Amino acid sequence: MNVGIKIDHAVKIYKGFTAIHDLSLDIKPGEFFTLLGPSGCGKTTLLRMIAGFNSIEGGKFYFGDRLINDLDPSKRNIGMVFQNYAIFPHLTVRKNVAFGLQNRKMSKEQIQAQTDKFLKLMKIDEYADRMPEQLSGGQQQRVALARALAIEPDVLLMDEPLSNLDAKLRVEMREAIKEIQNSLGITTVYVTHDQEEAMAVSDRIAVMNKGDIQQIGTPKALYQRPENLFVATFIGRTNVINSKIYKDASGVGIVTDEGEKVPVAALIPELVEDGQEVVVSIRPEEFVIDQNNTKGISATVVYSTFLGLNTHYFCDLDNGQRVEIIQESKIDDIIQNGTKLKLDIKTEKINIYTKDGSKALVK
Numbered sequence: 001m002n003v004g005i006k007i008d009h010a011v012k013i014y015k016g017f018t019a020i021h022d023l024s025l026d027i028k029p030g031e032f033f034t035l036l037g038p039s040g041c042g043k044t045t046l047l048r049m050i051a052g053f054n055s056i057e058g059g060k061f062y063f064g065d066r067l068i069n070d071l072d073p074s075k076r077n078i079g080m081v082f083q084n085y086a087i088f089p090h091l092t093v094r095k096n097v098a099f100g101l102q103n104r105k106m107s108k109e110q111i112q113a114q115t116d117k118f119l120k121l122m123k124i125d126e127y128a129d130r131m132p133e134q135l136s137g138g139q140q141q142r143v144a145l146a147r148a149l150a151i152e153p154d155v156l157l158m159d160e161p162l163s164n165l166d167a168k169l170r171v172e173m174r175e176a177i178k179e180i181q182n183s184l185g186i187t188t189v190y191v192t193h194d195q196e197e198a199m200a201v202s203d204r205i206a207v208m209n210k211g212d213i214q215q216i217g218t219p220k221a222l223y224q225r226p227e228n229l230f231v232a233t234f235i236g237r238t239n240v241i242n243s244k245i246y247k248d249a250s251g252v253g254i255v256t257d258e259g260e261k262v263p264v265a266a267l268i269p270e271l272v273e274d275g276q277e278v279v280v281s282i283r284p285e286e287f288v289i290d291q292n293n294t295k296g297i298s299a300t301v302v303y304s305t306f307l308g309l310n311t312h313y314f315c316d317l318d319n320g321q322r323v324e325i326i327q328e329s330k331i332d333d334i335i336q337n338g339t340k341l342k343l344d345i346k347t348e349k350i351n352i353y354t355k356d357g358s359k360a361l362v363k
Helices: 043-051 091-099 107-122 137-150 167-184 195-201 219-224 228-233
Strands: 005-014 017-027 033-035 057-061 080-081 157-158 187-192 204-209 210-216 240-248 249-254 261-263 278-280 287-290 298-305 309-317 322-329 342-344 351-354
Touching: 005 043, 017 043, 017 057, 017 210, 033 195, 033 298, 043 080, 043 157, 043 187, 057 219, 080 137, 091 107, 091 137, 107 137, 137 167, 167 195, 187 195, 204 219, 204 228, 210 219, 210 228, 228 240, 228 278, 228 351, 240 322, 287 322
Parallel strands: 033 187, 033 204, 080 157, 157 187
Antiparallel strands: 005 017, 005 057, 204 210, 240 249, 240 278, 249 261, 278 351, 287 342, 298 309, 298 342, 309 322
16 A cells, blocks of 8 residues: 655754755655755655665654654565666576565465566566576666565655666656556655656655755746746756846836846735845746847847757857757758847746845745
C-alpha cells in the first residue's frame, strides 16, 4: 500500500555543519515528488534521511502515521534506485530482479511470477538470462528499477538515476519511469539537479538551496510564478533586469531605461511604491521582437543561434546588458547581426521581485 511521507522540522548536522535547516514537507500518497537543486543543496542528504541511511539530528519522519526515525532501513519497505545502478555483476538479469524477494518468505513459483511481471513491465524480459556486462546503460538502469519495484515497496526513492546516461537515453528512461510510476501509483521521491528532467516527470517539485526549501509547486507554477529570484533563475532560462516601479493615477508598472512606462497588471499595488527599485525576470520567450516598432526597449542583435523550431537571439540593450530572446523560427531570413530593433514584453508573464530578489511582487 502506498503511503504519504510527512517530515516535521528535519535537521541534519555533519561535524558542526548544518546541512538541513528545520525542513518540513508533506508528500501525498502516490505522488511523484522531486527534490531539485544545485550540488550541495541537501537533496541527497534528505533522501538518505528518508531511507534511513543518514542519522537524524532533529525533527520527525513519518510514513503515513508511522514514525520511522529509528526504524532500520530494511524495515521501511522502500525501493532504492541509485545513480550507479548498483546491480550485481555476477548475477543474471533475472536473479538481480529476484534478489529482493529471496527474504520475503515467498515460494519459488511466487518469486518467478513476480520477477516475470516486472521484467515484462520494464521491457527487459528478453534479457532475463544475460549478465549485466552484456547490457547497455539504459538496460542496466531498467534492471535496477525492476529490482526496486519487484518487492512492491511503499515508497520508491531514486537518487540521480539517469545522470550516467547519454542525453537520448535520459529522455527515454525518464518517460519510462513516469509511465511506470503512473501505472503503479507508487509514492516516489526523486532527486536530480536537472531541471528539465524534474519538470518532465514530477507531480510536484521542491526547489532546494543550502539546506532550505525555496518553493514547492507543480512544474507549471514553478516556471510561471517562481516565488523568489533564486527559483526564477534556477528553473529555466531568464533575463534579470534592474528596473523601477511607477505607481500613479494611470496605474502601476515598471519603467524602462528609456523612461517608457510599461503597465504590469499582475503587480500587487499594495506591495509596491512609486520609484521602488526592483528586479525583473523576463524569460527569453517573453520578449517579442518587432522590427517595425518605434516603441519598446532598444536593443541590437549581437548574434543568433538557429535551433530548428526556435531561433535564439542574443542582443545588447542600450545600457550594455545582454539578453537572450527566443522566437519561433520564420521561413524567411534570420535577423542579421548588428540590426537595431525594439523589444516588446509579454507583461502578463514576467515576474518582478524586491531588489534583493527575496519576494515576488506579482500575483
